[in-house]
Each structure stands twice: as structure tokens, then as C-alpha cells.
Amino acid sequence: MTGELSIDADRDRPEALPTAAGRDDLHSGRLYWPTRSGPVRMTPTIPTPAALDVLVLGAGITGAFVAHALARTGLRVGILDARGVGRGSTPASTALILYELDTPLTELCLRIGSIAASEAYLASWRALGDMQRLVAGLDDDADLIARPSVNLAVRRRDMRRLKAEAKARSELGIAVEVLGQRELRERFGISRPGALLSADAFEIDPLRLTVALLRSALRAGAALLPRGSVDTSALVESARPFRLRLAGGGEVTARHVVIATGYETPDEFAQVARRVQLRSTYVVATEPLAGDPWPQRALLWDTGDPYLYARTTSDGRVLVGGGDEVFTAAGPRDALIRTKSHQLLDQLCDLAPGIEPRPAFEWAGTFGQTEDGLPWIGRHRNWPDVHFALGYGGNGITFSLIAAQIISHGIAGAADAREDLFGFDR
């Protein structure tokens, strides 16, 4: 088989995947990341396998982490994507890599108990180190750069929560610093009532990382199947191995299937899809700016709801995102891109008054959140050989790595306590 990994996602429009919810596409507007990397072509050396140990559905960053982890264990792994590599939500991401979950530790303790909440935070924190080590072993560092994360208080009263949060995290051995108003202005030039500063964070190019992971997986023997879909109805039937008809003709069999389909859970798993709330979010990438827009090019996000977040890129732009809306239909979502872009740039100017940002890329994307801010990872008791890797939330990419670890342990028959934290029986 001759396969191609193209990361030039603007070259041809991604296909819309019809779903039960009637969504059409995951993003619109002009994305930034696909313009950074030219098309990458690869030729897998093995023929399309008819018999797989694992079929990974979805070739975004989650499918890439999963395929990379599994292929290195010697399993026969196939990767299939209905649109092609890196054409889902991944190229729309701002890719701030944080361990800090959407739900603060103090709040998560109240929701799920302090032991589980602490373990969830520690799992996420450790995943950052794992990701840095993993990326160091790839043939492309995907522009991974360590940055401080600064969680800005929007209102004075948020400081009380941030202080309690710092205390709770430091009791777990996770170092964070509380910055008061003056210290925040002196160290980061930002006027807000205060902030929580964490040294453990980094930025990446999500599309380059996806491609580097897949390249490594293919080198380890994984096969990239031609772009297309499979008839997923076979996944809820009892016969094993799964016999999956490919939309383009032919069939593959697989002992296990990994659902790494991002915000588009196949219709057969409606009860899983119901556990996520989809919304729309907006991002602007500015024209390159002269100099650093704020000290240390920190990753910024605030305590607002929805929260505002910003980072820089290696070519000197600022990516600023937020303005979430509760709908996902493309019509109303896309109609708001200009308005949201203006609002985001105004908010950026307020944050970093010394800069004069001009928009270069503006886009809208679907985004998924869970009630407790945790992902859905692992097997569901109804479908024991189907493994879900649904890393929802603002740090979905951190969850993608955790999903890859849990699923590869699960398929190898090794216990992973994190499945209790992030799985369907929690």
C-alpha cells in the first residue's frame, strides 16, 4: 500500500462527517498550524493488512499517541481516518500543554472526593513529564518549548480560590506560586488582581507532533489505511474479532478497536456521546509581533467563564482564544467569527497593552467538555474490546497521552489504576 501523510490541511477541504447530531464540520475559518508545515508524504512499507490486532479510528493527536504507544509493543496496528491525518480538531487547537484541569483541584475534591481528585491532578502532572520525554525521542521536537503557566484572576474575589488552590496543590507536592497584583505587574506586565504561577507547562505545534508520532508508529510497523471510514455497526456485535467493512471496499479484522474520534463519537455509542457537552470556541492568530508581547512568553489563561487563553508561537504571533458559545451548528458558529475575533483582540490588548495586534488567522472550532472536567478513557462494560480515548476539555492533549498509556496497558492485560479515575464507572 502507498499511504500519504499530508498535514497540509487547507489543501483540500476536509470532508464533513454526517452524525446523528447533525453536526457538519469541526472547524471553519482559516487555521494557522497547517500553514506552518508543508505537506509530508510517507510510504508505509507494509501492505494493507487484513488482520490487525488493533484498529485505531482517528488520526488526530489522540490516535497518533495511541498508535505510537501500541506499535512499539509489537502489535499489528492499523490507523484509519475518515478525513485524513490531522484534519479534525487537532489543527484548530491552541496547544497550551497544561496539567491544570478545567476543574480546579479544590472543586474536584468536592465533586469526586479528595483521593480521586488528587490522583487525577497527579496523573495529569506526571503526563507532562512523560510527554516531554516522549517528544525528545521523536525525530521532530514539534516546537515544544517549556513556558510558565499563569492563571490570571479576573476578579479580586477569585484570589481567595487561587490561594486555596495553591495550598491544595502544594500538599500534593506540585509547586505553584501565588502572585499578588503588584508582583504580577512587575513580573509579567499584566494588570489583574493576581495569578497562580506554575513552572510546569509547555507549548507545542499540535499538527507537527501528530505527524511525528504517526511517522514513528509507521516506522515501528503500524499501517496507515487509505482515508475513509468503516462500518462501525460491527463494533456493537458480539462476533470477535471485529470484521469491519471499509467504505472504499474491502475489510479488515481487528481484535481491538480504539475510538480516537475526538468530538465525533460513532453513533453506535450514543450513551458515551451523551457524556460530553459540545460547544463552539474561537481563536485568532495575530500577525508576527516585534519582540515578546509579555515576559517569558508565558501561557496565559484566566478564571473567567468562558476563559480567555493566550500563547505565542515560534514565528512571533499571539494565539488568543475563548468566547465559547453553547451551540455547535456551523451556521451560527461561523457567523460569529468576525465579531469574536474583534472581542478577542480587544481582550488581548487589555491584557498586554503595549502591543498592537493585527489578525492574520481567525477560526472557530467545536470543543467538548465533561461535567467534572475529566476525560472518558478506557473500556465500557458493554463493549469490552472497544477502547475509548476521548480526552475532552481544555487540556485534551495531555489526556491524549494518558489515554494512550491506559489503553496500551489495557490491551497488554496490565492493570492501570488511572482507568478508575477516567473510566466509565467513575
Ligand SMILES: Cc1cc2nc3c(=O)[nH]c(=O)nc-3n(C[C@H](O)[C@H](O)[C@H](O)COP(=O)(O)OP(=O)(O)OC[C@H]3O[C@@H](n4cnc5c(N)ncnc54)[C@H](O)[C@@H]3O)c2cc1C
Ligand atoms: C480551538 C481549540 C483550542 C484548544 N486548545 C487546547 C489547548 O490549548 N490545550 C489542549 O490540551 N487542548 C486544546 N484543545 C483540545 C484539543 O485540541 C483536543 O482535545 C485534541 O485536538 C483532540 O484530538 P483528537 O485526536 O482526539 O481529535 P481530532 O483531532 O478531531 O481527531 C479525530 C479524528 O477522527 C476522525 N474520525 C471521526 N469519526 C471517525 C470515524 N467514524 N471513522 C474514522 N475516523 C473518524 C476525524 O476525521 C478526526 O481526524 C483545543 C481544541 C480546540 C478546538
